[in-house]
Amino acid sequence: MGYAMRKVKVDDLVGNEILALPIVSDNDIVLIHADVVLTSDLITRVRNIGLYEIYIRDDKVEEKKVDILPKSNVPEHIYKVEETMEDSKVVVKSVLEKHIYKHNKDLWQIGQEAEKIINSVLEEPEVVTNITEIRNVSTDMYTHCLNVCSLSTIMALRLKMSEKQVRNVSIGAILHDIGLRYVNVPYIDITEKEMNKKDSLEYRNHTVYGYSSIQDESWISDTSKEIILMHHERIDGTGYPFGQTGDKLKLEVKLVSICDEFDSLISGIGNKKLKIYEAIEFLKINSGVKFDAAITNKLLESVAAFPVGITVITDKGEKGVVVRQNKDYTDRPVIRMTFHSDGTPYEENVEKNLMTELTMFIIDTE
Ligand SMILES: [Fe+2]
Numbered sequence: 001m002g003y004a005m006r007k008v009k010v011d012d013l014v015g016n017e018i019l020a021l022p023i024v025s026d027n028d029i030v031l032i033h034a035d036v037v038l039t040s041d042l043i044t045r046v047r048n049i050g051l052y053e054i055y056i057r058d059d060k061v062e063e064k065k066v067d068i069l070p071k072s073n074v075p076e077h078i079y080k081v082e083e084t085m086e087d088s089k090v091v092v093k094s095v096l097e098k099h100i101y102k103h104n105k106d107l108w109q110i111g112q113e114a115e116k117i118i119n120s121v122l123e124e125p126e127v128v129t130n131i132t133e134i135r136n137v138s139t140d141m142y143t144h145c146l147n148v149c150s151l152s153t154i155m156a157l158r159l160k161m162s163e164k165q166v167r168n169v170s171i172g173a174i175l176h177d178i179g180l181r182y183v184n185v186p187y188i189d190i191t192e193k194e195m196n197k198k199d200s201l202e203y204r205n206h207t208v209y210g211y212s213s214i215q216d217e218s219w220i221s222d223t224s225k226e227i228i229l230m231h232h233e234r235i236d237g238t239g240y241p242f243g244q245t246g247d248k249l250k251l252e253v254k255l256v257s258i259c260d261e262f263d264s265l266i267s268g269i270g271n272k273k274l275k276i277y278e279a280i281e282f283l284k285i286n287s288g289v290k291f292d293a294a295i296t297n298k299l300l301e302s303v304a305a306f307p308v309g310i311t312v313i314t315d316k317g318e319k320g321v322v323v324r325q326n327k328d329y330t331d332r333p334v335i336r337m338t339f340h341s342d343g344t345p346y347e348e349n350v351e352k353n354l355m356t357e358l359t360m361f362i363i364d365t366e
């Protein structure tokens with residue numbers, strides 16, 4: 001079912017318009033989801049983002065209707081955990097930039113940011129039950145640490161880990177790559193196979209350096225320390241530094257190693273940068289081989305292959321923008337069509353739900 005939309009100047013918005021296309025930031029974070037009713041608060045937010053024009057639906061909601069619309073039916077414009085991560089990034093970056101080996105006096109501040117991430121996830125339980133939408137992220141180590149921390153925390157709660165386990169996972173995850181501070185080799189958008197032997201050995205040392213730098217910190221638990229030391233171990237024994245097999249690895253370590261691998265692949269930290277659906281394919285292939293099958297499958301069933309706001313290309317050569325997810329089907333979202341296969345734009349607004357358009361497949365993203 002499609003509906004008409006039109007472009008309007010933000011200054012001309014009067015309230016109760018429905019946003020037709022999601023508003024996405026420069027680093028691909030959805031700031032306001034499509035189909036949200038624009039309240040005066042949201043219009044102020046749109047203005048603050050610095051937008052001049054936006055797309056709204058033509059079927060404006062009647063004023064009366066908005067009053068009786070239950071709050072739960074209005075999609076949240078942004079999860080608290082995403083906002084917390086933005087704030088935490090500033091702290092993590094400033095502490096780690098100044099951090100030198102074994103000089104740990106400010107490190108507790110990073111631990112506090114992990115606590116804030118746990119709390120913001122707990123405050124909004126739907127973050128744990130809904131499909132997680134991760135977007136291709138900027139390639140920097142600080143964003144990577146935060147992404148791995150929030151994804152690991154959400155997954156630990158999905159796996160119904162205890163409060164103590166969640167905390168250990170979260171703190172281990174936010175600090176897992178602290179050892180990268182002490183290695184001096186290029187590790188961004190490059191696979192280990194492409195590094196020369198010396199660089200590859202040095203890169204691998206980040207696990208041991210990280211661990212030895214923080215091993216005397218009493219506020220970091222043994223489990224969190226193990227995460228830092230062993231997040232590159234793989235259950236088939238092909239990982240490092242010890243080549244431990246799955247039976248020797250704690251659940252918390254296995255969990256962070258999967259979340260780390262996923263984010264490393266899409267951010268290009270120690271890997272060649274991949275698209276999200278390609279990283280998902282990689283995890284699928286290695287589920288039960290390199291990564292614990294139960295945890296990997298849990299991640300695969302809860303992370304969107306095509307997040308809201310991304311442009312997708314269909315097997316028929318058409319293009320569209322993802323506007324909503326279908327619960328329980330992470331690779332078959334609802335898309336708003338933008339271009340026909342011959343490159344001409346869609347004149348009217350057509351939405352296709354891949355749960356009903358069963359012969360339509362997404363083959364790539366932009
Ligand atoms: Fe690492």
Ligand SMILES: [Fe+2]
Nearest residue numbers: 177260264269
């Ligand atoms: Fe990492």
